[in-house]
Amino acid sequence: MTRFVILLFLWVNGYAYAQTKVLDVVYPREGVLIGSNDSLFVFGCVKVAHQSLRINTMSTPTHEDGAFIQFLPITNVQKDSVFQMRFEIKTKDCTIVRYHRVRIPLLPRPLDSDSPQIDSLSLKPSRVHRLQTGDDIPIACRATPHASVEFIIIDSSGKIIDGPYPMAEYETDRMDDFPNAVYGEDRDTRSEPIPGMYSATYRLREGISYQRSRVAFRVEKKKKSITSVARGFIDLWPKHERLVAELNGPYHQPRTMPGQSFYYFLQGGLRVLIDGSIGSWRRLRFAENHSAWVSEDELTYAAPGTPVPASTIPVIRVRRDERTSVIKLTMSEKLPYRVEQISPVMFKLFVYGGKADTDWIRFETEDPDIAQIHWSQPERDVFCVTVSLHSPLSWGYEVRYENSNLVWRIYHKPKQTSLKGLRICIDPGHTKDPGSVGPRRTTEKQANVEIAQWLKKLLIADGAEVLMTHDDTTKGLTLYERVQFADANNCDLFVSIHHNALPDGVNPLRSNFGHSVIYYHPHSRLLGEKILESLVNKVKLPNYGVFQGNIAVVRNSRMPAVLVENAFIMLPDQEKKIRDPKFQQTCAEAIRDGLRQFMK
Template identity: 35%
Template sequence: MLRIINIGLILILSFGTAVADSFDPFPIDIIYPKPFATIGSVDSTFIFGSVSPDRVARLEINGQNISIHEEGGFIAFLPIEPGAFEFDIMAISHTSDTIFLDWPIYVPVPGKSFAYDSLFIIDKNDFYGNLSLTEGDMLTLTIQATPGCKAYFSIPGYADSVPMAEMPPRIQPYWGEAVFGTGAVPDSMKIRGFYSGFINIDYRKLTDSTRVIYNLKAPNKDEVLSRILKEPVEFIDFELLKLLNIKGQKYESLSRVYLKINSDDFPRTLRFKDSVQIVRVGPMKGYLSIFQPEGVQAVAVGREGPWIKLRLSPDQSGWVNESSIEFLDAGWPPPRSYLKVVRCKSESDRLLIEMPLSARHVYRVEEEDQRTLRLLIYGVTSDTDWIRYDFNDDNLRLAQWSQIEPEVYCLKLCFNKPIWGYDTYYVGNTLKLQINKAPQDIDKMRDKKIVIDPGHSPDPGAIGPTGLKESKANLDIALALRKELEKKGVEVIMTREDMSDLPLYDRPKIARAADADLFISIHNNALPDGVNPFENNGVSTYYYHPHSIELARSIQSELLKGTDLNDYGLYHGNLAVNRPTQYPAVLVECAFIILPEHEAMLKTEKFQKKVARSIRKGIEKFLKEYDRE
């Protein structure tokens, strides 16, 4: 319960709102964390908010004196403890009135090893649902159980007593690292008793769903003593002796998920039904290929919950969500094409490379360097005798095919100039790779089309100590940047000009519809629980595709010169607004809105203009240095 105390008077508050008529407490407005919130499992975190600077002379949280900005904002980074935890806040007025505020949160208790005096098993596999496996798959399973025992698993009707090895103690990523640093994690923060085992799936079928059986057996006396005697004296864990109380006992547990092996459900040809499909390297894992169009076909060979495994080639698999695909009729053959000819067509603002196929195949575009692209097409075999260039094009230096795997066709394109942007799409079954040319008069700002995206709205984004919303701060900087660019003759397209709602994925659509030359998204930063904001802050810039990195570098360097803020880094970031391939795109984190000093600056026209001017200079630098070796 939140409490506020004023010299003998106790008021019960509901989420910080006073309810007494006889007492007008000076407000303490906590922005983060919210009361009763569950935060990350960390050993230190920040708390920030504001007080009335004309009424509060001193602020203490958990006994530490906290600096108050002249506008009333404050932030503290303090040690916390697992479980129910309270920040004890004391504010003292200029007239020595004192208010105490208890601010409760919950910190998840870090994991522990199981005790040695009983047998226990927990399934620790992060599967997204039931499994369907096929020949050639490897099934790896992990449990947490009583340390020092023997573990194995069985698949009824398929495999019996598959051994599981006890792994080295696991380090918990937050607890310990923040205080002790990497490599200095105490034994008390390590979890023992993780066992892992694997089995290679062969041709045999297990069509009925079944659950894996885990078995744990306590060691006998000789095994316990042998293990103890193998360790140097300083590393002996004498808790192992407790295993003697349960020697020879056994324990059995079932997996959380069911599995099928070589069922009749697979293989099966499917078709993408979403207009923009992502193929991942694993269920909910990194992106293998983005922007796959509707109608692309592939072969499904397995499943993990809602995630469908694709066989792209003998050595390459991918994963898609079942909500974005439809299975074709049983017996529908996998897509196969033999690519005979590649043809290039030059237009005023682009180079089109056309590849007629027999079906729509999964593809992947890789930027090897600033002047080299590789297009991989899965399920395609070369029959390519002809590659036709367009002699009016002066950019494509070399086009060369290779069959890098039996079912993976590779087209390598080497250019004379740095890659500006590209698009990949199907017209019928013809795959088209569109190489966008750099704008005319590349070294000048005039007549360039630049999209400015003030991040967030309708969501507020991060919120500063005195309540400044990031969505508002982003808009103020974006409007200042528009003025800077328009002075240089730039055609500016704003994704929003006010605080109106604009969904995230509509922002790149605006840029593509406008045939943008550049895309700049404006943001202001915050931090996750457990990261010290006094040591980790500044300006940072993010790109996704390699052809955007030089724009990111140029803007970051000018922001550092123009703002005098810390360098928080240049990042490759998988951010939605940076993923489109048609143009260079970056996201800029101009300041840290959760820091009182930064929040105060973000409210001023002076700082907004300073940031806008720096971004404009960064764009100018990028354009002037384009195509320089």
């Protein structure tokens, strides 16, 4: 009888557990490929009253409402790169076990070391390279370790046109631990190179007519050899054609290399010489030593024969408007440019293709803020204007073409020392996407809007005019639309409100995760520091620090702009705080105090 009662009890309980969700694993989702291969964090909520939680034998503390986070080493990866987590939840009456699986990116294993082998998917170049003599192409393959590997260049009929060249057993592609370098501890994690990764650099040579040419590899081991041909083609870019194209959008951000950092910030309508391509990327040749890359769909080719843009700069005029120093370069044609802000008060403007014929700098009006301005020709085809200011802080700058004349406006700090009369843009982060999510499924976009609304009230009480990029969680602008919104409304300051999370592979159980700010331009750094200082003093989470980030909303904003990460939504204790209106209000007060301090 007793036995029957127990069995019935277990059956009823088991049935109940099967009906209600006992465990909600928020991150990582079941079955996803995660971004780390040695460790991962997992967070979520246990939904039943319980005494303990173990994940893969690691005892895991839970909050009173069941929220947890754990950092696990990745061991025992199963077939098909599956890593399984075993959740063991002990309740008063029984032990519940749940499994959760994710996929792990694995490093390639060395190939068989006795006979020559080659991994055909590893061969580089894999894309079409249309470049010029003197340009370098990275060559790579994965093959039998400790073999003799060389490559040749063949024409479309398979005939050797260059080589053979030796390849070194040298791995070039693998980076140090990027997520930890940015977000975690500064550790030297470079692991041993994988045997059998071969690399070389090939320079396109004068006198060889590359046309649908390809790279072929030969691997020799123990007197046996095999060959394989890379998918990518090598062509010569028709240099003599001097192909000119126009940047066809309103705004462009050419990169240092295909897919790498945004580096130039240009208005559309500029014409540029194009002198190479890799896959769908096109190389913009700004000057002999300066080039950048954009996607081909950002370009419209000009009629053949269109001259390569160039201009002399005979006159620089300097004028003072109410809030701005206006520096105008008279030019016959619009040219690419780049401003380097060396400090909050020191700038260099480079004009590519610009040539000095500059006998005059005309000061149209007095400008009490400009300490010095002078021009130079640092390279044959690069013109430079250097400006230093008296004031301790500039307030951003913009470069626009008016007809073909380049107009550079440097903004100065408004007169007031309080927030009264300032126009402040508040940008609650995300909306189309929820942003990061906490163990209790609190969405970042919700928390961002709530703090933004508190902040709006406080700033209005200080006499500021507040513009929100959006004020609920349903609609929202793209990142660039947010920047344009602040710009079009002539805002004085831009504050984006966010909550933080970590990428895979970073240990979330370390103690320094709390408040942080991200700025891009030197003139925005002080604003970031003041807000961070105020958050740390008033809200009292750990100081996670100031970051200079190449991210859209702070990089593309003209006015002082920062992105505030109030707290870490993925950490159970911080997520709990984030849900508390009192905490949200205190964060908003701290941001307001930081803004006040910045204006003093």
